[in-house]
Amino acid sequence: MGASQSAFSEQELDDYQTLTYLTKKEILHVHKRFATLDSGAVGSDKNAKLPFTKVKELPELKVNPFKDQIMKVFSSSGDGMTFEDFLDMMSVFSDDAPKAVKVEYAFRIYDFDGDDMLSSADLKELISRLTGEDNALNEEQMQQLIDNILEEADLDDDDSLSFAEFEHVISKAPDFVSSFRIRL
Amino acid sequence: MQLKKKLMEGPVTESYGVKQMKFENKKRMQSLKNAWHNFKYTMELWGSSMRTIEGHHGTGVVSYFVFLRYLLLVNFCMFLLSMFIWVPVVIHDESAYTSGSTAATCTPLYDVNVSSNAFELIIDFFQGSGWMEKTMMFYGYYSGNGLDNTSYKLSLAYILVCIFCLVVSLILMETFLVSDFRETILNAGNGSTGFCNKVFGTWDYALTDDASASIKHKSVRFELLSYVNEQIFVKEREQRLRDGYLRCKLYTIRIIINIFIVLVLVASGYLIYYVTDYSTGYVRRNAGVSGTTEVLLKLLVQFLPAITISALNGVLPVIFKKVVAGEEYTNAFVVKITLVRTVFLRLASLIVLMGTLYSAVTCSTRSVCRSTSSPCSVITCWETYVGQQLYKLIIADLLAVIIKTLLVELPRRLCYEKCSCGIFKKIRPPEFDIPACVLDLVYSQCLYWLALTFAPLAPTFAVLKVVVTFYMKKLSVLKACPPAEQPLRASRTTSFFMVILLIAFFICSFTVGYVFYDMEPSHGCGPFRTYGHMYYAITQTVEGWPSGAQSFYNLIVSPAVTGPLIIFLILLIYYCSVLASAHKSVAYMYREQLVKEGRDKQYLMVKVMELGGDSTPAPNPRRAQPAGLKNINETAPAPRKVASTNQTNNQQMSTGLSSPHAGYAC
Numbered sequence: 001m002g003a004s005q006s007a008f009s010e011q012e013l014d015d016y017q018t019l020t021y022l023t024k025k026e027i028l029h030v031h032k033r034f035a036t037l038d039s040g041a042v043g044s045d046k047n048a049k050l051p052f053t054k055v056k057e058l059p060e061l062k063v064n065p066f067k068d069q070i071m072k073v074f075s076s077s078g079d080g081m082t083f084e085d086f087l088d089m090m091s092v093f094s095d096d097a098p099k100a101v102k103v104e105y106a107f108r109i110y111d112f113d114g115d116d117m118l119s120s121a122d123l124k125e126l127i128s129r130l131t132g133e134d135n136a137l138n139e140e141q142m143q144q145l146i147d148n149i150l151e152e153a154d155l156d157d158d159d160s161l162s163f164a165e166f167e168h169v170i171s172k173a174p175d176f177v178s179s180f181r182i183r184l
Numbered sequence: 185m186q187l188k189k190k191l192m193e194g195p196v197t198e199s200y201g202v203k204q205m206k207f208e209n210k211k212r213m214q215s216l217k218n219a220w221h222n223f224k225y226t227m228e229l230w231g232s233s234m235r236t237i238e239g240h241h242g243t244g245v246v247s248y249f250v251f252l253r254y255l256l257l258v259n260f261c262m263f264l265l266s267m268f269i270w271v272p273v274v275i276h277d278e279s280a281y282t283s284g285s286t287a288a289t290c291t292p293l294y295d296v297n298v299s300s301n302a303f304e305l306i307i308d309f310f311q312g313s314g315w316m317e318k319t320m321m322f323y324g325y326y327s328g329n330g331l332d333n334t335s336y337k338l339s340l341a342y343i344l345v346c347i348f349c350l351v352v353s354l355i356l357m358e359t360f361l362v363s364d365f366r367e368t369i370l371n372a373g374n375g376s377t378g379f380c381n382k383v384f385g386t387w388d389y390a391l392t393d394d395a396s397a398s399i400k401h402k403s404v405r406f407e408l409l410s411y412v413n414e415q416i417f418v419k420e421r422e423q424r425l426r427d428g429y430l431r432c433k434l435y436t437i438r439i440i441i442n443i444f445i446v447l448v449l450v451a452s453g454y455l456i457y458y459v460t461d462y463s464t465g466y467v468r469r470n471a472g473v474s475g476t477t478e479v480l481l482k483l484l485v486q487f488l489p490a491i492t493i494s495a496l497n498g499v500l501p502v503i504f505k506k507v508v509a510g511e512e513y514t515n516a517f518v519v520k521i522t523l524v525r526t527v528f529l530r531l532a533s534l535i536v537l538m539g540t541l542y543s544a545v546t547c548s549t550r551s552v553c554r555s556t557s558s559p560c561s562v563i564t565c566w567e568t569y570v571g572q573q574l575y576k577l578i579i580a581d582l583l584a585v586i587i588k589t590l591l592v593e594l595p596r597r598l599c600y601e602k603c604s605c606g607i608f609k610k611i612r613p614p615e616f617d618i619p620a621c622v623l624d625l626v627y628s629q630c631l632y633w634l635a636l637t638f639a640p641l642a643p644t645f646a647v648l649k650v651v652v653t654f655y656m657k658k659l660s661v662l663k664a665c666p667p668a669e670q671p672l673r674a675s676r677t678t679s680f681f682m683v684i685l686l687i688a689f690f691i692c693s694f695t696v697g698y699v700f701y702d703m704e705p706s707h708g709c710g711p712f713r714t715y716g717h718m719y720y721a722i723t724q725t726v727e728g729w730p731s732g733a734q735s736f737y738n739l740i741v742s743p744a745v746t747g748p749l750i751i752f753l754i755l756l757i758y759y760c761s762v763l764a765s766a767h768k769s770v771a772y773m774y775r776e777q778l779v780k781e782g783r784d785k786q787y788l789m790v791k792v793m794e795l796g797g798d799s800t801p802a803p804n805p806r807r808a809q810p811a812g813l814k815n816i817n818e819t820a821p822a823p824r825k826v827a828s829t830n831q832t833n834n835q836q837m838s839t840g841l842s843s844p845h846a847g848y849a850c
Contacts, residue, residue, distance in 0.1 A: 017218050018214070018218075023218065023221045024218075059392040059393075060389070060390070060391075060392050062392075062394075063391055063392065063393065063394055063396075063397035064387075064389060064391075064397075065387065065401075066387070093389060096221075106384065110384070123383075126383065127383065127408070130383070130386065130387055130401070130404045130405075130408075131401055131404055131405040131408070132398065132401030132402070132404075132405070137405065137408070137409065141408075141409065141412055144412050145379070145383070145408060145412060148379045148412075148415070149379050149380055149383060152379050152380055153380050155778050155779050155782050156779075156781075156782025156783065156785060156786065157782065157783070157786070158786075166384075168778075169380040169384075170380070170384060170385075172380070172381070173380055173381035173384055173385045174381065174385070175381055175385035175386070176381070176384060176385035179385050179386065179387060179388045179389060179390075180385075180389055181389055181390055182389050182390055183235050183238070183390060
C-alpha cells in the first residue's frame with residue numbers, strides 16, 4: 001500500500017475521487033490490483049496500457065462470460081486498457097454508482113453487434129453465454145425465451161430493445177443492481 | 185478522463201461574493217462527504233469476509249450475513265441500554281428493606297439454596313438456578329434499595345430501558361425495511377413476468393471462483409429452463425382445470441393437505457405443552473435429589489422443552505416440503521407457502537411455551553407475596569422463573585448453532601469427500617438453507633426481546649451469540665456447504681424476512697407490555713416489589729411532577745385522546761391505500777400510453793414511407809394484432825429500419841450527452 005500510495009499525489013487522488021464513485025482507499029486498492037496484472041509495465045509507467053490478454057487474468061473478469069465485451073466497452077483506445085480505463089470500470093461496478101449509470105453500461109455490454117439495439121441475435125448470444133458453452137439450450141427453448149423477453153420488454157413491437165425499453169425493463173428488475181457489482 | 189481534459193481546457197471565470205461562498209461551501213461539503221465515505225469503508229465490520237463469501241456463493245447468501253450484521257447492531261444497542269440497569273447496581277450495593285411493607289416481610293422469604301458441590305455448581309450455571317439465580321443475570325437480584333440515597337430510581341430505569349430497547353429495535357428495523365420494501369413494491373404487480381429480471385439480472389459479477397462460475401452457469405440454465413417449463417406447466421394446468429371433475433379433485437386435495445398441516449401444527453403445539461408440563465412436574469417432584477446421575481437426568485429433563493422445539497423445527501419443514509408437492513402450485517408459490525408454514529411453526533412453539541409459563545405463574549394458589557405453592561409448582565419469584573426458562577432456551581440455541589456446524593455439517597462434508605463406500609455416498613453434502621437460517625435468527629431475536637425484561641444481562645448473550653453465529657456460519661459456508669444449485673433470490677426474500685421479524689417483534693412487545701401492565705410483580709424480589717403493578721413506577725414518577733405537567737400527562741394517556749388518535753390513524757391508513765391504488769392505475773395507464781405511442785410512431789413511419797414511394801415489405805407475423813391496426817402492421821418491418829435508424833440517432837444523442845457523466849460523480 002505504501003509503494004502505490006507514493007505513485008499518486010494527493011491532488012491526483014482527490015481528482016480521482018471526485019471523478020469516480022470510489023473512495024481514496026478503494027482507488028489505491030484498484031491500482032494495486034492493476035499493478036499485479038503486469039508489475040513490470042505498471043511499475044515504470046503508472047498509466048501504462050495493458051493488452052486485453054493481461055487484463056483477462058483478473059479473477060473477477062476471468063470467470064465472467066462477458067469479459068471481452070466489458071473490456072471493449074471500457075477501453076478508450078480499443079486495443080488495451082490503461083489504469084484510468086480500469087478505474088472507470090471499477091467505478092461503474094462499485095456500490096455507489098447510481099443505477100442509471102449501471103444500466104447505460106450494461107446496455108453497451110450486452111449489445112454484442114454494436115448497433116445500439118438489443119436485437120434477437122444479441123439476446124441469443126447473451127443467453128448462450130449465460131448458460132455456458134456446454135449447457136446450451138436447444139433452438140426451441142431459446143426461441144421461447146427470446147419471445148418471452150420481447151413480449152415483456154419490447155413496447156413498440158420492433159423485435160428489438162432500444163435503450164429506453166431496456167432501461168424501463170431494468171427499472172422493474174430488482175436483482176440487477178445487486179448483481180451488477182464487483183467489489184475488489 | 186477525457187472529461188477532465190475538457191474541463192481543464194475550458195474557460196476559468198472568477199466568482200465573488202455570495203457565489204464564491206456557495207462554491208466554497210459546496211466544495212467543503214463534498215470533501216466532508218468523501219472523508220465520511222472513506223471512514224465508512226475502513227470501518228465496515230467484517231467487510232473482507234463478506235467479499236470472500238460473495239465471491240464463492242453470490243449475493244443471495246451474502247444477504248443473510250448482512251441481516252446478521254444488522255441484528256448485531258440491534259443487539260449491541262440493547263446491550264448499551266441495558267447497562268443503565270446493572271451498572272448502577274454494581275456501583276451501589278444493596279441495603280435492607282425497612283419494616284412495615286409487604287416487601288419487607290416477603291423479601292426474606294425468597295431464599296435460594298446454594299449448594300457447595302462443584303458438579304452442582306456447573307449444572308446450576310446451565311440451569312440458571314442455585315448460585316446463578318442470585319446473580320445479576322436475573323430479575324430477582326435487583327432491588328433498587330441501595331440507590332435510595334441517589335435520585336436514580338432503578339424501577340423507573342428498568343421499565344424505561346425495556347421500552348426504549350423495543351423502540352430502538354423498531355426504528356432500526358424500519359430503516360432497514362423501508363428501502364427493501366420500496367423496491368419490492370416498485371417491482372411487484374406491474375404485469376411483468378420477471379423474465380427480463382432473470383436474463384439481465386442473473387449473472388453475478390462478483391463471482392471470482394471457477395467452480396462457482398460453472399455452478400452459476402448450470403444454475404442459470406436450470407432457472408431459465410424451469411421458468412419456461414413453469415409457463416408450460418401453468419398453461420397445461422389451466423387446460424386441465426377446464427374439466428370440472430379434475431378441478432374439484434385438485435381443490436379437495438388442497439383442502440385436505442391444509443387441514444393436515446393445521447392438525448400437525450396443533451399436534452406439535454400440544455406436544456410442546458405436554459413436554460413443558462412434564463418437565464416442570466418432574467422438577468417439582470425431584471426437587472431435592474442429589475447424586476450425579478439423578479442431577480444429570482434432571483438437567484436433561486429441564487432442557488426437554490428446548491430440545492423438543494429444536495427437533496420439531498428440524499423435522500416438520502421436511503414434512504411440509506414433501507407434502508406440498510401434491511398441491512400442484514407453481515414453484516415460486518411453493519417456496520412462499522412452505523416458508524409461511526414454517527414461520528407458523530416457529531412462532532407457535534414460542535407462543536405455546538409462553539402460554540404454559542403463563543398458566544404456571546398465574547396459578548390460583550397464590551400467597552400475598554405473589555408466590556405460588558402446591559398444588560401448583562412452587563415458584564417464589566415468578567419473574568426469575570420465567571427468566572430461567574428463557575435463559576435455558578438461549579443456552580440451548582447457542583449450543584445448537586455450534587454443534588450443528590462443528591459436529592453435523594463439517595463431518596458430513598468430510599464424509600462426502602473422503603469416503604467412497606456405499607452408504608456414505610448417499611449422504612449429500614450439507615446445503616446452506618437460507619430460509620431456515622433466517623428463521624433461526626428471528627426466533628432467537630424473539631427470545632432476546634422477551635428475555636430482556638426478566639434477565640437484564642440477556643443482551644450480552646445476544647451480542648455473543650450473533651458474533652459466534654457469524655463465524656460458525658462463515659465456516660459452514662466456506663468449508664462445508666458447496667454453492668447452491670438453485671440460488672435464492674436476494675431481493676424478494678429479504679423484505680419477507682423483515683416482515684416476519686416485524687410480526688415477531690409485535691408479538692414480543694405485546695407480551696412485554698402485558699407483563700408491565702397487568703401482571704402483579706413478586707413482592708419478595710426484583711425492583712418492583714413495592715408496587716402493585718409494574719407500571720406504577722411510571723405513575724409514581726409522574727405524581728412527583730408539577731401539577732401542570734401531571735394533568736397534561738394524564739390527558740395524553742386518557743381515552744379522550746388515544747381514542748380519536750386511533751380513529752385518525754385508521755383513516756390515514758385508508759386514505760394512503762386509496763392513494764396507492766389510484767397511483768397503480770395511473771401507472772398502468774402510462775404503460776398503455778407508451779405502447780400506443782410506439783404504435784403511433786410506426787404508423788407515422790409508414791405514412792412517411794408511402795409518401796416517399798418506397799417498396800412494400802413482407803408482413804410481420806409475430807404478433808396477433810387487433811383488426812383496426814392490421815394494415816399498419818403488415819408494413820411494419822420496413823419502417824423498422826427507418827425507425828431504428830432514428831432511434832439510433834436519438835439514442836446516440838442521448839448517449840453522447842450522458843456518457844461524460846457515466847462513471848463520474850456529478
